[in-house]
Amino acid sequence: MTAAFSSSSEAVLQRVLDAPAERSVPLESLEEVYQIKKTCDFISHNQYKKAALQFPDELLVDAVAIADEIEKGTQAKVYILGDTSYGSCCVDEVAAEHTGADCMVHYGRACLSPSRRLPLMYVFERRPVDLEKCVACFKELYPDAQSHAIVLYDVNYAHVIDDLLALLTPEYQNVVASMLLVDGEQCHDERDEAQSDGEVVSQFGRRFALKSGTSIKDYGMFFVGVKGAALRNFMMTWNGCSFCSFDPTSATGRAESAGVNRALMKRYYAIERAKDANVVGILVGTLGVADYLAIIQQLKGAIRSAGKKSYVFAMGKINVAKLANFLEIDVYVLIACPENSLLDSSEFYRPVVTPFEMELACNKHREWSEEYVTDFRHLLPGGLSHVPLAGEEEESDDDTDVSLITGALRTRHMILDGPPPRPSDASVVLRNPTLTVANTNAAASFLAGRSWQGLERKLGETPVVKAVQGRRGIAIAYEEEGTS
Template identity: 70%
Template sequence: MMADAFSSSSETVIQRAVDVTVKVNTPVGKLEELYQISKTCEFIREHKFEKVALQFPDELLGDSVAVARQIETNSNAKPFILGDTSYGSCCVDEVAAEHVGADCIVHYGSACLSPSKRLPSMYVFEKRPLDVETCASSFRELYPDRQSRIVVLYDVNYDHAVDDLLAHLSPEYPNLVASELVVEGEQCYMTSRMKTQSSDGCVSGQEHHPPIFQFGRQFSLKEGLSVTDYSMFYVGQEGATLRNFMMTWNRSSFCSFDPVSMKGRVESLSVNRALMKRYYAIERAKDASVVGVLVGTLGVADYLAIIQQLKETIRRAGKKSYMFAMGKLNVPKLANFLEIDIFVLVACPENSLLDSSEFYKPVVTPFEMEVACNKTREWSEEYVTDFRHLLPGGQSHVPLADQQEDGDETDVSLITGALRSRNLLNSEPTESSFGSSVVLRNQTMTVANNSAASFLAGRSWRGLEQNLGETPVVKAVQGRRGIAIAYEEEGTS
């Protein structure tokens, strides 16, 4: 594809070759199979929805118009296409749907299956191809012992092929455990073999002992056995889903099969090394004085509850916190807040483990911030990426210590080697000759006031301020014309 770039004077034309990859749209005859249009229309008619939000990830937007037309024709509902989601495309974007007054959301493609409670939602997974024979053959090579205890996990887009895979393997492996997709909430629906979880945490029709539920997957183990007694086999490409499973069940061995390359492998990623990187971030959080709470979701249930819990935990640890809602994160956005020492991201499990190596300040998860600030929570082999487990009633909830028992404890930073106090900001400041910028703590230690307000006051530029009545009125003058590479009034060299 050839692109013409014009200079500001329109006299010179630069011919530049640009490689553009254009995704071929799905043929109309295959839209029904891939996007489950008939089941979607049946769902819309059954609940008498009038406005429907169709949420597509970027890679499926090419088919969005054709799908929307067929849904409008067959359901008599008005569809609205949601393209650029507010946060991660794996989450149901209830905020964007509410902007158009939608009655429900149809979510297409990959999904983290995080619960949402505002609007009824329906999941339609992308049916990606899986060579079942090759996958089963790779499974046999990875697990030659037919008595091995194995749990089969998979990406949601391969849900349609799991039954065929199990039919090949179950007769040979008596200790094989199959996981199933479970969406939490009475207003969540599906077009596949996924089940809906009731409020008591059980799937209707099952009479086993309490199953294990994690990241929208559910499975039951034999009585007396735990997850650590099983190996994990994952069907899908390397990504956030597999990483979350490996971090959560870091004592279990993992193997995977990539349906694109059609190769199986033992996951050789050192989980211990990854955990040590996260522990380094926890030490940075302990050293921080000012924490930025990043709102990375507005749709996952209980996100407001975890934000309030984080703010209280941070306050009790003697740190200041500020909340930021800025949509999708990038390096330039977070670089605007130099006064923040560390950020904590509240998002769905698949977006929580953000690689912050390129950011100027680390970005940690709510669990890591709790390890840094809540002295009753200890760093152990447990790792939590789903923030809902940290709330009261959750399986990993640890109450804060009694505030009366919070003494002015000090310890040594493993990064700087300096002494740090847990409750520097909790005590009342005492009057001294040092002024308000320095607070005398005891006979040997003083601490500077690191509030964002004082940092901002010292800046020469403070953003877009109105300064009403303070700015002199001047006549408008004509500025430069053109682009920075060659303004029109500049001569050519």
């Protein structure tokens, strides 16, 4: 493909670009892959006038064709959303509201985190699975036919799980398959769970019922899908279970549990860094997951009670360069969906922890145990893992511990709410330096101490001059530079 970059009416530079052909679904297969009729029924039945279609980058090639088919089958105006502000697995309700949409349709992989603003429909990309090889790998990984196993899977493979279960259950009577849920509503055909009267587990948009008299620790987990955020989230949450996986892209299976303890120790190191921190940056990594504002407020209170300062940052997709701009921050805490919360921060200048890890660092009532929480909604009042903060009356001068990283003595000190008392001429207030953990200076004092403070307007200091003709062209070849 030849691309021409021009300045004014003259071509400045021409070159040939190798553009690989994009994968796209044939028009006759759109209905099967993207459930066009079901989507049209969802829009028409509810009489929605505007619909926002959210696509991940890898599916945008089919977006125009899908939108055309939906507009033909409904009376609604359709908008295409791409390049979401945060992870593509989350529903970008804010972008949809900018278009004035009445509903949303989310395509591709999804973390199934609950949302609150708009009616929502999920359309999962149906990826192929070689069931014979999958069954063979399962039997190799679980040679005992009496093994208790729970089948988990990425959402793109939900359409084959019933067939997989039908092939396994004649030999494996203790195999349980999970069911996809969205805020309590099933994403596919209901599976009969009447034969099980044991505990029912509902988490991460999945539900499965355990056999009577068993607990989740009695089961191994068999995951169907590509190794990534979903599998990592499951392994950290149910870290007391052994994990095996089958990758449909390579048709291979393997045991996954060897790295769980190592991953937990890396997270524990991050918690120690959070305990040592004086200044905490709260990163807003989602605007769509329900209750994200509530967890921000709860974290502010926990950080404040531990004598630390906090600042909130909203910067869209996070990268190393963005976070390196704030050298005063000692540790960041990321508010995101469960799959995106477990960020590998080894390349970052400062560690990035989860809300659960930050609470472990700030709330003395929460202790490190086998429980690991990736869904921040469970930390809120009424949640499964909520632990109230220590009250002011429980704080004492002897509430100290030792940093496992620096060996220094750490002292918790609660910052009282409200303005400090006004000193009088007859009063002298003694300050105990051992209780001062966080620098009480405002953010402006940090900025004043920097050698480079960013772009400044300097109103009244810059002379006013007439506009002059600037350069023309592109940086590689301005017109006035000529050719060499």
